[in-house]
Amino acid sequence: MSATRSSPKVSERVAAKAAEPTPPKKKRHDHDDDGPDFGTLVAAWLESHRSSLLDSLRRLGKQPIGSFFTCLVMAIALSLPMGLSLLLSNVERLGGSWQRAAQISLYLKLDASPAEGAKLRDDIKAIAGVADAEYVSSDDALKEFQQQSGLGEALKELPQNPLPGVVVVTPNEVDKPALEALRTRLAEMPKVQQAQLDLVWVERLAAILKLGDRFVFGLTVLLVLALLLVIGNTIRLHIENRRVEIEVIKLVGGTDSYVRRPFLYMGALYGLGAGLLSWGVLAYGLNWLNGAVVELAGLYGSDFALAGVPAADGLSLLLGAVLLGYIGAWIAVARHLRELAPR
Amino acid sequence: MIRFEQVGKRYPNGHVGLHELSFRVRRGEFLFVTGHSGAGKSTLLRLLLAMERPTTGKLLLAGQDLGQISNAQIPFLRRQIGVVFQNHQLLFDRTVFNNVALPLQILGLSKTEITKRVDSALERVALSDKAELYPGDLSTGQQQRVGIARAIVHRPALLLADEPTGNLDPRLAAEIMGVFEDINRLGTSVLIASHDLALIARMRHRMLTLQRGRLIGDGEAGV
Numbered sequence: 373m374s375a376t377r378s379s380p381k382v383s384e385r386v387a388a389k390a391a392e393p394t395p396p397k398k399k400r401h402d403h404d405d406d407g408p409d410f411g412t413l414v415a416a417w418l419e420s421h422r423s424s425l426l427d428s429l430r431r432l433g434k435q436p437i438g439s440f441f442t443c444l445v446m447a448i449a450l451s452l453p454m455g456l457s458l459l460l461s462n463v464e465r466l467g468g469s470w471q472r473a474a475q476i477s478l479y480l481k482l483d484a485s486p487a488e489g490a491k492l493r494d495d496i497k498a499i500a501g502v503a504d505a506e507y508v509s510s511d512d513a514l515k516e517f518q519q520q521s522g523l524g525e526a527l528k529e530l531p532q533n534p535l536p537g538v539v540v541v542t543p544n545e546v547d548k549p550a551l552e553a554l555r556t557r558l559a560e561m562p563k564v565q566q567a568q569l570d571l572v573w574v575e576r577l578a579a580i581l582k583l584g585d586r587f588v589f590g591l592t593v594l595l596v597l598a599l600l601l602v603i604g605n606t607i608r609l610h611i612e613n614r615r616v617e618i619e620v621i622k623l624v625g626g627t628d629s630y631v632r633r634p635f636l637y638m639g640a641l642y643g644l645g646a647g648l649l650s651w652g653v654l655a656y657g658l659n660w661l662n663g664a665v666v667e668l669a670g671l672y673g674s675d676f677a678l679a680g681v682p683a684a685d686g687l688s689l690l691l692g693a694v695l696l697g698y699i700g701a702w703i704a705v706a707r708h709l710r711e712l713a714p715r
Numbered sequence: 716m717i718r719f720e721q722v723g724k725r726y727p728n729g730h731v732g733l734h735e736l737s738f739r740v741r742r743g744e745f746l747f748v749t750g751h752s753g754a755g756k757s758t759l760l761r762l763l764l765a766m767e768r769p770t771t772g773k774l775l776l777a778g779q780d781l782g783q784i785s786n787a788q789i790p791f792l793r794r795q796i797g798v799v800f801q802n803h804q805l806l807f808d809r810t811v812f813n814n815v816a817l818p819l820q821i822l823g824l825s826k827t828e829i830t831k832r833v834d835s836a837l838e839r840v841a842l843s844d845k846a847e848l849y850p851g852d853l854s855t856g857q858q859q860r861v862g863i864a865r866a867i868v869h870r871p872a873l874l875l876a877d878e879p880t881g882n883l884d885p886r887l888a889a890e891i892m893g894v895f896e897d898i899n900r901l902g903t904s905v906l907i908a909s910h911d912l913a914l915i916a917r918m919r920h921r922m923l924t925l926q927r928g929r930l931i932g933d934g935e936a937g938v
Contacts (some may be wrong), residue, residue: 416823423820623764623772624818624865625794627787 421633428637431610432645439645442606446646446693451598451653453592454689460656462678476555477568478539480511484563489537492563496541501554504542510535536565548574596696603642603700606709607635612689612709632705636698641699647690654681654689716742716873716904717763719849721772724758724928732758733928735772740906742872743923745899747915747936748908750925756908759925760877763906764796765789777872794822797866799876803858804853806852811837818869837866840894856887860894867898874898876907880914888914 432439478496480489493507496520508516513535518527543554552568611618618631662678664685669676681689724732731796733755740746748756762774765781774781777795784792797818805814815836819829837843850858859877859879860902866874876895880888892914899905911916915922915936924932 412828413823415825416820419826420820420823422840519785616804617806620806621817622790623793623798623804624821624869626792626821627790630790630821 377634378557387536389430416441420630421637424634427638428634428641432638432641435549439642442516442602442642443645443649446599446642446697447649449595450646450650450693451657453595454590454650454685455654455657456584456588456591457616458654458679458685460581460588463584464581465679466676474543474551474569474571476541476543476551476558477570478541478558478561478564479566479568480537480539480563481565484537486511486537488563489539491507493539495561496539496558497555499554501544502541503544506542509536511539532623535616539564546578597645598678599696600703601702603639603697604704606642607639607701607704608708610635610638611705623673628709630710631709632702635703635705639696639699639701639704641697642701643694644690646697651681651686651689655686716740716744716777717906718775719772720774722769722774723771724755724762724767725770731928733762733769734769736928736930737772737876738923738930738933741900743899743904744921745896745905746907746921746923747918748923748925749910749915751910751913752927753927755928756925757877758911758928760766760875760906760908763873763875764798765792779813794818795872797844797869797871797874799859799862799866799874799879799883801878803850803862805858805861805865807850810847810849811842814850814861815864815868817865820880822869831908832868832870833864836864839867839897840864855882856890857876859891861885863891863898866919867903871903873904873906876905876909877922878909879907885914889917892918 478492480492484492486507489507489509493505494507510533514527514533517523517535521527541554541558543551548571551571555567555569558564572634621631658678658680666677719738723734726732729928736755736759748759749796750756758767762769763776766825771783771784776792779788779792781792806817807815812833815833816829817933819832824832830875833846834843837846840863842857842860842864845853845857845861850861853861861884863876863879866876874895879893879895883891888911895905895907918936920936922932922934922936923930
């Protein structure tokens with residue numbers, strides 16, 4: 373072998389071959405009966421995937437800055453809806469803690485004595501679904517009203533206290549139907565004139581969150597489309613750069629899937645890079661915001677803090693990004709494969 | 716091996732590439748297709764490679780009707796054919812070894828088998844010592860021989876060559892033709908499109924002559 377590797381002239385080699393005993397001319401070609409077996413085909417298929425993956429990594433590594441910026445653009449497109457979604461989750465969490473403070477006010481009949489009011493409070497505390505109950509007598513209510521309204525002197529002129537005693541009930545449940553059921557039950561208790569459940573602000577917050585969810589959904593759809601365009605355009609450029617190679621591959625018997633494979637890996641790798649970057653940006657961004665949020669919450673006597681990026685959300689982000697990269701590449705290659713016919 | 720039956724090719728712009736061409740090529744035969752530029756040589760090769768389909772007539776290659784073949788079958792048809800181009804069509808970012816190995820990688824052969832066959836093909840074109848070089852490091856003649864090695868490495872039943880000596884000096888051209896004859900001796904049918912009549916005449920093989928898409932001659936070169 374080493375002797376032949378010293379490159380004899382073709383004519384010399386052909387002459388030497390002619391001097392050898394002439395083998396009988398083959399009737400059939402070797403390729404007719406030497407097809408690879410199943411195991412070899414599987415091994416070759418795996419090897420083909422491995423080499424496509426490595427080739428794609430090598431090509432991305434050859435243009436580190438370009439690859440990084442493509443990933444960054446994709447990461448920004450991913451981070452916007454994901455970041456908004458995480459912020460909404462935090463607001464929902466905050467809203468949930470506020471909802472626990474939703475209260476039912478029980479206005480007692482005017483003839484209810486303070487002792488009856490206190491007993492009622494104790495009875496209510498024993499009810500399942502009630503976290504706490506507080507009795508405010510009619511005298512305490514009047515004093516409070518005098519202080520807060522600034523009408524203290526005028527109220528002193530009243531012949532009798534017009535305010536009823538109140539039991540303020542803090543429920544465990546934040547679910548609106550459960551609160552309604554509790555309110556109905558409390559309204560039927562003795563000495564209760566009226567039971568009032570004020571959920572308007574809770575409903576407003578829920579409506580705002582619902583609007584936010586829709587906004588995030590719309591933004592996600594738009595940015596996913598933008599992401600597909602970015603990855604599609606990037607893959608199209610890679611296809612253009614490898615046009616000759618693709619034409620040669622097709623001419624020597626490469627199937628569409630063989631041609632497509634490295635580009636799909638490339639799309640998935642762009643997605644993976646973008647997903648990792650996006651995860652990092654979100655984790656850093658939420659941590660950065662958290663300082664200010666904790667300070668603000670502290671001013672309202674709350675220990676609320678922003679939650680970071682949960683691992684499950686981060687992994688979903690990664691998986692979604694890889695899938696988007698793969699799908700974007702698939703669409704781009706499918707669109708251009710027809711134009712890649714050898715010329 | 717190849718059967719043209721009244722094969723015609725008309726392009727959408729009205730240009731007629733081939734007029735009712737009829738001829739046969741036996742398995743293991745060596746023939747030239749010659750004619751002036753625009754005679755239809757390239758169209759003929761493109762039809763055989765299923766890069767285009769005939770608009771009339773019937774074209775059979777190893778029993779397959781190329782007018783009826785599905786797009787999904789085309790890659791598998793091409794695996795039975797080796798192609799050599801005038802401009803080599805080599806991949807300059809891959810080594811000589813990897814250029815030659817490409818058809819075998821597509822076929823899904825094992826690494827060991829690929830190495831064995833590539834070594835054998837490179838030896839056949841006398842480039843064993845250039846396997847790790849890149850095409851850019853080689854001379855034009857050597858690049859053409861790499862193209863030939865790639866075309867024969869998967870042991871095709873048919874070898875097509877489009878003006879394979881077009882860019883080579885007469886000595887190199889003769890060498891390349893020697894390689895083609897050597898391959899043909901092993902049983903591969905060889906069809907070469909060329910307008911180098913002097914070279915063709917020296918080789919004394921069957922020659923088809925085309926003129927404006929029509930077959931005007933079919934006989935032994937130089938006779």
